[in-house]
Amino acid sequence: MSSFPSLAFDNRFARLPEQLFTRLSPTPVAEPSLFAFNDELGAQLGIDRQRIGDATLAEIFSGNSVPVGSEPLAAAYAGHQFGHWSGMLGDGRAVLLGEISCASGEHVDIQLKGSGPTPYSRGGDGRAWLGPVIREYLVSNAMPKYQVPSTLALAAVSTGEYVLREQGPLPGAVLTRVAKSHIRVGTFEYLAAKQDVEGTRAVIDLLIDTHYPELKNSENPAVALLNAVIEKQANLIARWQALGFIHGVMNTDNASLTGETIDYGPCAFMDEFNRSKVFSSIDQQGRYAYQNQPRIGHWNMAMLAQALLPVLAGDEPVAIQFAQTAVDHFPQLYANAYTERMREKFGLFDSPQTDDMELMDAFLDLMQADSVDFTLCFRHLCDEDSDELEALFSDREKISEWIHRWHQRLNGPHNTTRMQQINPAVIPRNHWIEATIEVAVQGDWTLFQRFETALRNPFVEHADFSQAPEQAQRVQATFCGT
Numbered sequence: 299m300s301s302f303p304s305l306a307f308d309n310r311f312a313r314l315p316e317q318l319f320t321r322l323s324p325t326p327v328a329e330p331s332l333f334a335f336n337d338e339l340g341a342q343l344g345i346d347r348q349r350i351g352d353a354t355l356a357e358i359f360s361g362n363s364v365p366v367g368s369e370p371l372a373a374a375y376a377g378h379q380f381g382h383w384s385g386m387l388g389d390g391r392a393v394l395l396g397e398i399s400c401a402s403g404e405h406v407d408i409q410l411k412g413s414g415p416t417p418y419s420r421g422g423d424g425r426a427w428l429g430p431v432i433r434e435y436l437v438s439n440a441m442p443k444y445q446v447p448s449t450l451a452l453a454a455v456s457t458g459e460y461v462l463r464e465q466g467p468l469p470g471a472v473l474t475r476v477a478k479s480h481i482r483v484g485t486f487e488y489l490a491a492k493q494d495v496e497g498t499r500a501v502i503d504l505l506i507d508t509h510y511p512e513l514k515n516s517e518n519p520a521v522a523l524l525n526a527v528i529e530k531q532a533n534l535i536a537r538w539q540a541l542g543f544i545h546g547v548m549n550t551d552n553a554s555l556t557g558e559t560i561d562y563g564p565c566a567f568m569d570e571f572n573r574s575k576v577f578s579s580i581d582q583q584g585r586y587a588y589q590n591q592p593r594i595g596h597w598n599m600a601m602l603a604q605a606l607l608p609v610l611a612g613d614e615p616v617a618i619q620f621a622q623t624a625v626d627h628f629p630q631l632y633a634n635a636y637t638e639r640m641r642e643k644f645g646l647f648d649s650p651q652t653d654d655m656e657l658m659d660a661f662l663d664l665m666q667a668d669s670v671d672f673t674l675c676f677r678h679l680c681d682e683d684s685d686e687l688e689a690l691f692s693d694r695e696k697i698s699e700w701i702h703r704w705h706q707r708l709n710g711p712h713n714t715t716r717m718q719q720i721n722p723a724v725i726p727r728n729h730w731i732e733a734t735i736e737v738a739v740q741g742d743w744t745l746f747q748r749f750e751t752a753l754r755n756p757f758v759e760h761a762d763f764s765q766a767p768e769q770a771q772r773v774q775a776t777f778c779g780t
Contacts, residue, residue, distance in 0.1 A: 307365055321370065331455060333738075336452050359452070365395060368408075372394070373389050374418065375484035387551050388418025390418045392411045409477065410475075411474075412457075412473060431471035431472070433565075435454045449475050449477040484553075495609060520609045521620050528625065529631050533557065535591050536636035540640055541722075542567055548595070569672070569766060570672070577773075577775060599624075670690045723764045724755075
């Protein structure tokens with residue numbers, strides 16, 4: 299056992315009904331070595347890297363040394379995957395160490411991913427290889443810079459071991475994930491499948507006590523929680539859309555009840571704009587395509603409402619009405635959040651909202667027609683000089699006409715500075731992530747360090763990382779990496 303003298307571990311999840319988890323410790327690894335640490339997050343959590351030292355941090359965040367006060371466990375949950383009921387799922391390669399209170403008073407979970415087999419591994423080895431750990435570390439820590447709620451990566455450790463995948467043996471790694479909560483839609487689906495009403499109420503109480511204290515005095519806390527979660531999910535997905543982010547696996551077990559982006563498997567940021575874009579190699583039907591994310595978010599919230607029916611009201615028709623009313627709010631909540639975010643991207647800060655969406659959709663149509671790079675295009679839109687923007691399009695007359703309409707809509711001067719703080723210059727582009735992984739596997743961490751540094755200041759132009767990829771560099775498929 300080891301300890302952080304400055305941290306007080308708790309684990310309220312461990313006091314929930316025991317069918318919701320299995321107590322177990324992470325499986326030790328051979329030669330843990332810390333290759334990444336989020337110093338900003340560490341400071342918020344009270345972790346003094348200099349005092350503790352990288353060797354000790356590697357022992358802790360590989361799972362070799364369990365912190366005093368933690369109660370390690372793997373959580374049970376169920377879920378719908380690609381629209382089909384998958385039944386029992388659970389943490390197949392993750393262990394929740396516990397919960398800590400930050401200096402701000404906020405409670406967060408600390409979880410190890412790739413920490414070995416659990417009773418929910420379904421035949422897997424419970425490990426992760428280096429590639430997916432690098433991807434999640436870079437992408438999850440970039441998201442808050444774009445004002446997108448997300449789980450965060452605190453640390454990443456190589457294990458000195460190899461894991462066997464289809465590509466052959468690959469270097470292993472463990473990621474330390476920090477989240478407001480790891481409770482998800484699938485948690486309630488698991489309890490509903492077991493007809494465990496008391497367990498459902500216990501999880502609702504935990505969520506409200508820890509993350510929604512403003513709902514404690516609600517007339518119907520379960521209904522209030524459902525409405526609050528739906529609003530957070532609508533806002534989250536609107537922010538994904540405005541960033542050109544594709545999650546890739548929006549299964550119900552990947553839908554957080556605290557409105558954070560969770561589980562960065564085959565995720566990707568679009569290069570060329572295409573509403574029907576799909577990255578996940580296993581999404582053969584395009585269920586989780588870019589344009590479908592709002593619809594799937596709505597569907598996931600319907601599954602949550604269904605799982606909560608037994609606690610929404612004592613009378614089933616009344617419970618169904620509560621659920622239907624809450625779920626029916628999602629499209630408008632999403633539309634409002636998306637319109638607001640897009641108006642900011644277009645610099646329409648003070649413009650009347652009438653027909654703004656028509657103007658913005660017309661621009662997206664032009665982008666799609668020419669497969670224009672999403673991030674680069676909006677970055678050029680920020681500039682006073684429209685020449686670089688117009689050069690991205692084949693029909694210069696049409697884009698020129700659109701720019702004229704846009705200038706007429708702007709209420710006041712073109713606010714370049716403000717727009718540049720909303721439209722990033724640097725995103726975790728797929729080809730750079732792949733290049734980073736390729737050289738890191740060979741033991742070269744120079745590109746990882748350069749890329750991570752650029753992502754800390756994503757609204758500043760970067761000579762390399764702000765450029766769109768060449769056609770041959772574009773990554774067309776991403777993989778779950780489990």
